[in-house]
Amino acid sequence: MIIAERKPFAEIKAMVAPYKKILIIGCGTCVAVCLAGGEKEVGLLASQLKLALGLEDKRLEIGEITVERQCDLEFLRPLCDFTADYEAIISMACGAGVQYLKQLCYLQPIFPGVNTSFIGVNNEPGYYTERCRACNHCYLGLTGGICPVTMCPKGLLNGPCGGTIQGRCEADPEKECAWSKIYHRLELEGSLDKMRRIMPLHPHDRSTTPGTVIHPAFKRRYGAHE
Amino acid sequence: MSKLQKTLAGGAFTVVVELKPPKGTQVAEMLAPVGALQDRVAAFALPDNEHARMRLAPWAAARLVKDAGAEPLVNLTCRDRNRLALESDLLGAAALGLENLLLVSGDYVTLGDHPQAKPVYDADSVQLLQIVQGLMAGQDSAGNPLKGNPVFFPGAVVIPEADPLAPQLLKFDKKVAAGAQFFVTPPVFDLERFRQFKEHMPSHPVKLLAGIKVLGADEVAQAAAGQWRKVYSLPPDLLAELSGKEAEEVLALGAAQAGRLLKQIKDEKLADGVYLKAKGRTDLMMRVLEAAGLQHKG
Numbered sequence: 001m002i003i004a005e006r007k008p009f010a011e012i013k014a015m016v017a018p019y020k021k022i023l024i025i026g027c028g029t030c031v032a033v034c035l036a037g038g039e040k041e042v043g044l045l046a047s048q049l050k051l052a053l054g055l056e057d058k059r060l061e062i063g064e065i066t067v068e069r070q071c072d073l074e075f076l077r078p079l080c081d082f083t084a085d086y087e088a089i090i091s092m093a094c095g096a097g098v099q100y101l102k103q104l105c106y107l108q109p110i111f112p113g114v115n116t117s118f119i120g121v122n123n124e125p126g127y128y129t130e131r132c133r134a135c136n137h138c139y140l141g142l143t144g145g146i147c148p149v150t151m152c153p154k155g156l157l158n159g160p161c162g163g164t165i166q167g168r169c170e171a172d173p174e175k176e177c178a179w180s181k182i183y184h185r186l187e188l189e190g191s192l193d194k195m196r197r198i199m200p201l202h203p204h205d206r207s208t209t210p211g212t213v214i215h216p217a218f219k220r221r222y223g224a225h226e
Numbered sequence: 227m228s229k230l231q232k233t234l235a236g237g238a239f240t241v242v243v244e245l246k247p248p249k250g251t252q253v254a255e256m257l258a259p260v261g262a263l264q265d266r267v268a269a270f271a272l273p274d275n276e277h278a279r280m281r282l283a284p285w286a287a288a289r290l291v292k293d294a295g296a297e298p299l300v301n302l303t304c305r306d307r308n309r310l311a312l313e314s315d316l317l318g319a320a321a322l323g324l325e326n327l328l329l330v331s332g333d334y335v336t337l338g339d340h341p342q343a344k345p346v347y348d349a350d351s352v353q354l355l356q357i358v359q360g361l362m363a364g365q366d367s368a369g370n371p372l373k374g375n376p377v378f379f380p381g382a383v384v385i386p387e388a389d390p391l392a393p394q395l396l397k398f399d400k401k402v403a404a405g406a407q408f409f410v411t412p413p414v415f416d417l418e419r420f421r422q423f424k425e426h427m428p429s430h431p432v433k434l435l436a437g438i439k440v441l442g443a444d445e446v447a448q449a450a451a452g453q454w455r456k457v458y459s460l461p462p463d464l465l466a467e468l469s470g471k472e473a474e475e476v477l478a479l480g481a482a483q484a485g486r487l488l489k490q491i492k493d494e495k496l497a498d499g500v501y502l503k504a505k506g507r508t509d510l511m512m513r514v515l516e517a518a519g520l521q522h523k524g
């Protein structure tokens with residue numbers, strides 16, 4: 001899933017300073033699971049803002065709403081009428097959600113309430129780690145299920161750099177060296193030959209941004225589109 | 227064939243000395259060892275933004291070494307250039323008459339002095355070796371033909387004390403397969419561990435230059451404080467000898483010790499030569515070579 005972190009309160013407070021009536025829109029999927037932008041976090045931010053501005057004798061009217069997914073028009077459309085009353089919107093969704101929401105609610109300024117961090121996993125509540133850079137050319141079958149593009153900071157494809165220290169990564173001693181782990185996994189699988197092959201240069205054109213995917217079953221419908 | 231290649235092929239014990247390209251345009255200090263030592267060393271190596279710290283470009287520095295009448299060895303990392311830039315710099319190097327290459331992945335960006343820079347690593351060191359092979363055969367990495375093929379003598383790095391060692395050895399094999407003709411190791415201080423590595427090292431027809439380094443007081447202090455995070459170890463007795471001394475005294479003792487190590491490596495034929503790092507200082511390089519009994523070339 002997509003992992004995000006709530007923006008620092010001072011930054012959000014500064015963003016909405018010019019307004020008297022704002023709407024905070026949460027997203028009920030990834031950012032809710034990682035405790036950054038779901039219904040609860042929308043409520044928390046609203047109270048924080050009210051409290052802080054109250055102490056300064058300022059008034060801010062805040063609407064709160066959370067939709068299932070902001071990256072999906074189906075859930076965004078019903079919001080249109082609702083947003084018209086507000087001067088500005090804070091979206092607590094990932095960057096994709098914020099952009100999609102703005103596409104619909106284009107009359108007011110929109111502000112991101114979170115920093116979108118990465119695609120990762122939920123290790124334990126509150127503890128998330130990155131796993132995939134969405135390179136669109138997945139190597140996991142060759143690397144024992146450990147992503148060399150993401151888990152090795154250098155994204156090396158042909159084995160460890162010269163900086164591994166006691167199985168730890170040169171860039172961050174808190175982390176294991178991805179290539180030490182890949183070697184170990186492949187050895188256990190009995191498929192070290194996969195690592196002996198020289199991997200060619202990565203096709204970066206496969207992840208030229210912004211990416212588009214059209215499912216084969218929909219090729220006819222969207223054929224000529226971007 | 228480059229002079230370095232000839233020296234190594236001829237079987238003579240080969241000394242490569244590393245220079246320090248400046249942070250700035252004052253090149254006199256960097257070049258000082260060239261005049262003083264060129265009759266004793268086979269080549270002068272030019273690191274490429276070593277430790278991810280920005281310095282003068284290695285190919286430009288290498289050309290200056292060449293103009294001063296000596297043999298340069300250009301280091302090239304994958305960290306700062308995508309494949310277009312790597313290839314175009316390689317062609318540029320060839321056009322300047324630079325043949326010797328040491329091709330490495332490069333220390334990670336956040337460890338250096340521009341920690342917010344974008345890390346590139348479009349190619350890894352194995353792929354960079356392949357790129358070099360391709361250029362020599364007249365093709366860029368996209369398969370386009372070249373007008374005029376460069377000639378290179380490509381080398382790479384191997385880590386004798388790598389932990390774990392097995393993945394490192396596997397990569398060593400890949401580097402050989404990708405065309406590396408010589409290897410340089412990080413500094414060696416513990417000869418016993420180096421001998422063990424030699425036993426594990428797959429046999430390939432490649433040359434090996436063992437790293438020799440003159441330790442500085444800051445490094446000694448770091449190690450003494452238990453904060454040593456390097457891919458080579460420092461024996462405790464060496465550390466004890468160098469600890470708590472004045473900076474210049476540490477360097478002097480370190481140079482003498484480096485010289486003794488160099489001599490032992492040469493006498494025991496543990497490597498085909500050495501790659502000496504002595505802070506870019508002529509006096510230290512001289513001391514090492516003298517302590518090793520290598521006053522004159524050969």
Ligand code: SF4
Pocket residue numbers: 131132133134135136137138139140147148149150
């Ligand atoms: S190789 Fe890594 S970055 Fe690429 S798709 Fe697979 S997991 Fe994601």
Ligand code: SF4
Pocket residue numbers: 151152153154155156159160161162163164165168169170171176177178179180
């Ligand atoms: S130590 Fe391992 S994970 Fe870290 S950069 Fe080097 S190869 Fe990649």
